[in-house]
Amino acid sequence: MKKLEIQHVYIHFPFCHRKCSYCNFYSIPFNPESGCFYVETLLKEISCFHKVFFIKPLTIYLGGGTPSLLSSSQLQDIFRGFNLDKTVEITLEMNPIDVNEDYLQKLKELPVNRISLGAQSFLDTELKLLNRLHKSSETIEAVRIIRKSGFDNISLDLMYGLPGQRIEEVIHSVKQVIKLEPQHISTYLLGLEKSSSLFKFKHKIPEDNILAEFYFSIREMLLNLGYNQYEISNFSLKNRESQHNISYWNDQYYIGLGPSASGYLPGLRYMNPNDLIKYREKINQGKIMSEKELITPETHEKEYIMLQLRTVNGLNLDKFRTKFNNDFIDKYRNLIEKYKRSGFIEIKNNLIRLSPKAYFISNEILCEFM
Ligand code: SF4
Structure with missing residues (x-):
């Protein structure tokens, strides 16, 4: 039987330097030994997937977590697991504090061609509230190094709707983003789950009408500066849209690798265990896509509407x-x-x-x- 061709791959790296106060993802403290186990298991998972699917990625997205904690040789090992002939976009999410000239030069020798930097804010008081390790000056320096190393496709994440935030603070961060001239900007409205340590400040989150003012101010500033909006929260310069995200919104199949990653295949969605140990156990037993959820034609239709109507084209x-x-x-x-x-x-x-x-x-x- 002909194998299904998979063109989009998401890889979840579960480790972080430390937990951000708003974090609701599966992320655990990093240590080099666990990092090695993770890569070893991931490579096994990739080879199991090759047995079932014909994987020829057009896009690969390494997210997390903080995948910039991986060494360049570990990243190289991961890329060797794929046939990258046709790949057009490989994104690596980075924490500004992991950016240095030496690491970036090594990255440049790898197929990575897009860097997504978790800037979040350009006010140190806000970064502290978010329990981010970096300072705003470090993001500015990180962008300089990334660019100097030859990367010309940089995306910045910007968060708004922080407890006690005022419009002046939002504008300050947007102005700083604009000065850095990234090719792509993703904006996020802060959402707080009970499990996050910032939840205790939920009552200080601005009212909806203020949040709407934040959103429309950000949008207007970015549009005025020549960014195109292509999805409700995403903006880019011409032809610099995230091809990986577009594949999600356009109902393309993808595989998700790594603990807590999910994948989307004909008629089903699967989720990897939300726990590194359980994930390793499953993969060591050769069990991929362990938790499956069937997608009925009705659900498929609804999800399609939801995704397509979030895009600016509709x-x-x-x-x-x-x-x-x-x-x-x-x-x-x-x-x-x-x-x-x-x-x-x-x-x-x-x-x-x-x-x-x-x-x-x-x-x-x-x-x-x-
Ligand atoms: S970097 Fe991302 S995954 Fe890691 S703790 Fe912060 S929000 Fe969570």
Whole structure:
């Protein structure tokens, strides 16, 4: 039987220098020995996947966690696990404190061609509140080194909606981001789960109308400076959109490797154990994709709507009809009429999309399609 071709790979690295106060991901303290076990297990997992799928990645995303804790030779070992002939984008998430000239020069010899830097804020008081290890000056220096080392595709993460945050502080960070001229910017509204240590300050998070003001100010500043918005939270210079993220929003299959990673395949989603030891046990037994969840055609349709309507281009009505054998407008006529009347939804050239004024309340709107 012909193997399914997989073009997108996500690799989760579970270690961090220390826990950020807002963190809700699976991340554990780093030590070199556990790092070696992790790479060893990951390589086994990759070879198990090769037995089942034809993996020819167009994109690879190394996220976490803090994958910049991996040495360049460990990264090299991981890349050797793939046929990279056709790969167009390999992203490595980095913590600014891991950036130094020596490491970056070694990275330049690897197939990594995109760096995503967790800047989050350019105010040291905010970085301290987030329990980040870096200072704003270190992010600025990190960008300089990354660029000097020859990387021309840099993405910065920016977080807003911090406890007690004011618009002046948001603007300060955006201005600093703009000065650094990254090719790509991802913005994140801080969300606090009970398990995070910052949760005790949840009551200080600005009201929704203030958060909306933050969002629209960031958006306006970035658009004015020539960034294109291609998804509700993502902006880029021309042709510098994240190809990996686009694959998620366009319903492409991908595999997720490493503890707590998830993958999406025809009719199912799987999740790796949220625990390094359990993950190692499973992989050592040759068990990949251990926890599977079937995706019914109905769920698939809803997830597709959710993802496509988060993109600025929106959902293509013809594609939807071909994919689901269903007419989107007929099926959701009442909702569409309601949101068209309020100016939150637009239909143009066979595309249905949220209008910009709906972006900040997109979750509420999209939930109604669920
Ligand atoms: S760097 Fe990311 S994964 Fe690590 S502790 Fe901070 S938020 Fe969590």
